[in-house]
Amino acid sequence: MEKRKDFIWKMGGQQGEGIESCGEIMATILAKEGYSLYSQRLFASRIKGGHTTFGLRIALEPIMTVGESVDFLVALDQETVDKHGDEVRHGGYIICDSKVKPDFSKFDGKPIHCLALPISETALKQGTLLMRNIVSLGMSVALLGFEKAPFRDAIAAKFQKKSQEIVDKNLQAFEDGYALVLEQKEQLGAEPDTLPVPEKKDQMFLLGNEAIALGAIAAGSRFMASYPITPASEVMEYMIKKMDKIDATVEQTEDEIASCMTAMGAAYAGVRAFTCTSGPGLSLMAESLSMASMAEIPVVVIDVQRSGPSTGMATKVEQSDINAACHNAHGDYANIVISPTSIEECFYEIQKAFNLAERYQCPVIFMPDLQQGLNKQSVPSFDLNRVPIERGKLVKEADLPALERPHYFKRFELTEDGISPRTIPGMKNGLFLSTGLEHNEEGKPAEAPSMHVSQTDKRFRKLETVADYYDPFLNNADHDACDVLLIGIASSRGALEEAKVRLEADGVKVNHLQLRLIKPFPTKQLLPFYTKAKKVVICEQNATEQLTDMFRIHMPDKDKIASCLKYDGNPFTASYVVNAVKEVL
């Protein structure tokens, strides 16, 4: 039998039942052991109650998606089996409470092992149903064949603060669950596969949102202004939690207009400033961003995309802010829009966002999606120095030539590359006026037709080199010519990578690019891959072909473009992409 390289474990029940904390214990321990992990939390937009699941893919090699067919499903309630039973693979396992009645007819005739066990009764032996999650954890550890000791340690550590009695009860619940499965295993006959113990790796296990916050800190940013919103709040919460340690100022403002303007004021004053929001907040920032473009202010705005329009589905993933990020601000709006292709990139690419903002002196929209922001992945430990701080044409005060009143510093000088030298308040001999009005080289309001044309051209000319400076996509193209060029953004990377492998196995030649740079559109860099593909399939999580339209606008041979859309709020899976590609071929 082929040795397994990965498992998917999923636990489901009602919000507030400790599903997530149970998953966290499992993941934290396995990450320490050296397994590569990708977790996925599915939850309803309410605080207590409502269906929730925690999925964890446990692998020997790094993985980029939670995957699709579940090996072990732990169901605390009927809803979990009803909703997720059909995700269990042939030969997979369901552990459920004895009261739960799986409807096997729905499972497509798949042979599935079902362990209906007295989860609730076992928990009640310790006096509370609240320990059902710990009982289930014990069951899972037994079934997956992991060492008990680190789990016992983690449980003890988790409840130590409460009392020794609570620690003991939880440990007993864990042991009882463990023992129940061991007994059953013998009766099942089949022994579930186990994963070999991997080599220890220097890795971290964290949310995309946490990786973003660490990235901002690594980029030298110690200023954030923000307003809470799902699925972005964790970034501000982390920054505030660490405010004293990192010597930062983080302000929770009255709304997102204020967040954006406060960050802009701080960026104008010379710090690396950012704000973090989701779609509704991005809409509110539109007018401010238009000013940032006009006044050439290097502000970084993070938009963790969720499902829209309006309040939409706040806890579901979508990639439907592409148009808004590129075009929500009025006028001839010059900005940069980038998107990370993984949780690891949330850390490195946000640092580049700060570099881009200062180099090109314009707003940069950094767009991960909910799937990245709110899910945890194991990543190689971060390298603080991989992305150096680059501040572009920021002038040193000592280098400024003397300035004679009433002349100002030419902050908006019409240079060849369109990028002007930049001073900040406080610099002697660096005075300039900053305004959202059209202005001349010194920043004085100027409405002469020729000046508006020159300054507009300058604001766009400077962006011409962005795609050369910034790596515009993740290159996963190993064929010279291919049948299909797969394009994705943000969290779809893992699904696309796995789809590519499956399609190749069927004899289809597939190249895959995961786009990082959305605006300005990297036509020149895409062309070599694009021209040598028979078909180009653009995978995006929205209904309106927002990314596909960009290809239609910026690329030739529009006939070869097809899109693979998904807008049900759930992330792409490899099978979904494989099916879509097969239809196009």
Added chain:
Amino acid sequence: MTVAADYKNDIRPNWCPGCGHYGVQAAITDALTELNIAPEQMALISGIGCSSRIGGYFYTYGSHTTHGRALPYAQGVKLANDDLTVLVAGGDGDAYAIGVGHTVHAIKRNVNITYIVMDNHVYGLTKGQTSPRSDIGFVTKTSPKGSFETPLPICETAIASGATFVAQSYMINRAELVDLIKKGIQHDGFSFINVFSPCVTYNKRNSYDWFKEHLTSLADVDGYDSSDRSLAMATLHKYDGLLTGLVYHEDNRGSFEEAMASVNGAHAQALVKTVEKPSAELFASLCQEFK
């Protein structure tokens, strides 16, 4: 020592002859001169409106932002570079209509900046519409039968929002206004100064004569004590808000910066001085929590 000319650039204001905003510009110049603030240490942040053009008429750093949003921007400037003197200026439309949410929150937050509102009870730049400060019965293009909404009692609103410094003046009272601006700049926390500044073109009702006739100086109000919150409220009510002078101040609350420092520790220097990577030790300790 600086002199008035140090703050002058060569841009001619595009204000109408006789506009009150000229007087405010002159008073700010006097205050800056008397406080000897170097032009490069000063940032004048404004919104949009005739009044908000004022930043462009000073030879200092300045940012002319968007309608109603000067305050959040200015707070960002100050929090990034504490060494700067940050002055914010705008009109009553800017401050009390589109920007009123920011005004109330800036007052509540108490960042150490000074806000000067040029209150002409009308929208000047857009050529004469009613403002949240317009009197009942005031005829404008958008209130042809006379304004019928009750004007916002702004000093009361400021005090109720937790202001630590509330002043009101009339640009004609130059000495009083200069003194209030100086006090405002020196105040530790957010200082709010509402200045009556007549619009000669679109407000013939609240004219220079009208203000002269209707305003009372707090110096002439017997027993007035600007540190007494309820007295301030009662006096404002009694005079229908038409008072000038230092209305209310509270000196020991401490600014936002101080409050934040008491929780998180003070910054050793202005944030802008050290834009650099964290130390390897600090970064490692942050990462350790995810291992």
